[in-house]
Amino acid sequence: MKHFDAIIIGTGQAGPSLAARFAGAGKTVAIIERNKFGGTCVNTGCIPTKTLVASAYAIHVARRGAEYGFATGDVRVDIKRVKARKDAVSGRSNKGVEDWLRGTKNCTVIQGHARFQSTNTVVVNDEVLQAGQIFINVGGRASVPDMPGVHEVPFLTNSSMMDIDFLPEHLIVVGGSYVGLEFAQMYRRFGSQVTIVEMGPRLIGREDEDISQAVREILEAEGIQIRLNAKCISLAKRDSGVVVRMDCNDDPKEVAGTHVLLAVGRVPNTSDLGLDRAGIATDRRGYITVDDQLQTNVPGIWALGDCNGRGAFTHTSYNDYEIVADNLFNADHRRVSDRIQAYALYIDPPLGRCGMTDAEIRTSGRRALVAKYPMVRVSRAYEKGETQGFIKICVDAETEQILGAAILGIGGDEVIHVLLDVMYAKAPYTVIQRAMHIHPTVAEYLPTILAKLEPFV
Numbered sequence: 001m002k003h004f005d006a007i008i009i010g011t012g013q014a015g016p017s018l019a020a021r022f023a024g025a026g027k028t029v030a031i032i033e034r035n036k037f038g039g040t041c042v043n044t045g046c047i048p049t050k051t052l053v054a055s056a057y058a059i060h061v062a063r064r065g066a067e068y069g070f071a072t073g074d075v076r077v078d079i080k081r082v083k084a085r086k087d088a089v090s091g092r093s094n095k096g097v098e099d100w101l102r103g104t105k106n107c108t109v110i111q112g113h114a115r116f117q118s119t120n121t122v123v124v125n126d127e128v129l130q131a132g133q134i135f136i137n138v139g140g141r142a143s144v145p146d147m148p149g150v151h152e153v154p155f156l157t158n159s160s161m162m163d164i165d166f167l168p169e170h171l172i173v174v175g176g177s178y179v180g181l182e183f184a185q186m187y188r189r190f191g192s193q194v195t196i197v198e199m200g201p202r203l204i205g206r207e208d209e210d211i212s213q214a215v216r217e218i219l220e221a222e223g224i225q226i227r228l229n230a231k232c233i234s235l236a237k238r239d240s241g242v243v244v245r246m247d248c249n250d251d252p253k254e255v256a257g258t259h260v261l262l263a264v265g266r267v268p269n270t271s272d273l274g275l276d277r278a279g280i281a282t283d284r285r286g287y288i289t290v291d292d293q294l295q296t297n298v299p300g301i302w303a304l305g306d307c308n309g310r311g312a313f314t315h316t317s318y319n320d321y322e323i324v325a326d327n328l329f330n331a332d333h334r335r336v337s338d339r340i341q342a343y344a345l346y347i348d349p350p351l352g353r354c355g356m357t358d359a360e361i362r363t364s365g366r367r368a369l370v371a372k373y374p375m376v377r378v379s380r381a382y383e384k385g386e387t388q389g390f391i392k393i394c395v396d397a398e399t400e401q402i403l404g405a406a407i408l409g410i411g412g413d414e415v416i417h418v419l420l421d422v423m424y425a426k427a428p429y430t431v432i433q434r435a436m437h438i439h440p441t442v443a444e445y446l447p448t449i450l451a452k453l454e455p456f457v
């Protein structure tokens with residue numbers, strides 16, 4: 001049996017930094033990875049998809065050359081080169097994580113599948129490792145629901161999408177949420193015919209209705225077909241392609257395509273971890289139950305990142321690392337509940353989001369104010385010829401603090417941080433109105449928009 005001060009399972013967005021923190025404090029740490037170093041974000045999530053989104057954006061702008069005063073002739077997409085660029089960017093990060101860990105003194109890197117044997121031992125490659133503190137950072141994977149026909153067709157997921165170096169003639173994306181929409185728009189821009197099939201009555205159903213509607217219009221304007229209210233979805237082979245059947249109100253009740261991508265949610269990688277041997281509790285969906293400082297029900301074992309169900313983003317996983325590390329090393333009692341919800345959807349234009357949604361504000365019963373402003377009236381957007389979307393900010397009528405905001409539009413993923421930081425400062429929105437912002441930017445409009453607050457209904 002090998003003894004360490006700490007064992008970390010998984011090299012996602014929390015594990016490597018935590019390993020470095022332990023090692024830097026002179027403690028021995030073992031970090032175990034069964035697949036690719038860097039996990040989802042680096043290999044099959046944020047980094048490769050945002051690299052592909054960048055190619056899709058460049059292609060899209062090139063096609064609009066006449067609007068900007070240049071001609072390219074026919075824009076021809078070389079999907080193999082698009083993939084090669086993605087592989088290079090993603091590969092660089094993957095190598096960076098591995099080299100970093102292997103080069104860290106006091107850190108032992110083990111490749112293999114880890115399973116708990118007891119509350120303080122883990123087995124990997126038939127070797128038993130023991131530590132007083134164990135951290136689980138195993139992430140999640142694409143959910144493959146048990147819909148009829150799913151095992152009869154060669155479906156794609158966000159992971160297998162990373163390997164394709166050809167252009168699907170007609171890609172059907174099952175799932176109209178964050179992952180599905182990013183793939184839908186990029187493949188449309190690469191040249192595929194794309195249909196989104198969504199069970200719910202609108203796209204990105206967790207978002208406000210006006211956002212869902214605006215996103216739908218953006219995607220439809222690019223020629224993406226959208227089928228909503230698609231109940232009882234089933235898959236079947238047809239000729240060399242696939243047909244997705246649905247029982248909807250609208251006809252036709254099926255869509256035939258060449259390839260199908262399942263983007264219908266994520267599941268945690270916890271079923272093959274031997275959690276029962278350590279007595280670690282999960283919820284009914286398999287997410288590891290943690291307290292506000294990310295400790296499981298078993299003393300000495302923590303769960304960080306997507307597998308604890310408290311976040312589903314790279315930044316929430318990294319923030320989990322910061323919370324755990326500050327609690328353990330700095331006696332700084334940080335808590336997950338101090339975190340303000342924030343994320344982006346990387347279609348073009350992007351959606352930057354922070355704080356509460358409209359529905360959450362309504363449920364809270366607070367008296368709120370709201371201001372909404374179309375991007376077409378933002379001069380920076382107009383100058384750049386990218387005027388889709390809007391900015392919406394909600395504030396608490398009593399405290400004057402920002403409750404939530406959405407920026408669907410050019411730079412939305414960056415500009416949202418102006419509002420987010422003011423929220424963390426617990427400052428009233430009026431501080432933004434006293435700040436001098438740079439012209440011409442999207443952010444310079446925030447004071448103007450906040451001057452238009454009216455009752456939220």
Ligand SMILES: Cc1cc2nc3c(=O)[nH]c(=O)nc-3n(C[C@H](O)[C@H](O)[C@H](O)COP(=O)(O)OP(=O)(O)OC[C@H]3O[C@@H](n4cnc5c(N)ncnc54)[C@H](O)[C@@H]3O)c2cc1C
Nearest residue numbers: 010012013034039040041045114138139305306312313314
């Ligand atoms: C297509 C897509 C796009 C995304 N885009 C964004 C984005 O733009 N921005 C954003 O913030 N988030 C994005 N996300 C979400 C983001 O990728 C995840 O939230 C983030 O990677 C979660 O990291 P994690 O630390 O929980 O674990 P992961 O990154 O999932 O890593 C877990 C690691 O643990 C390993 N592992 C699992 N089980 C074991 C075991 N038993 N033994 C050893 N190793 C094991 C896995 O192999 C994996 O390497 C995206 C996700 C997807 C799917």
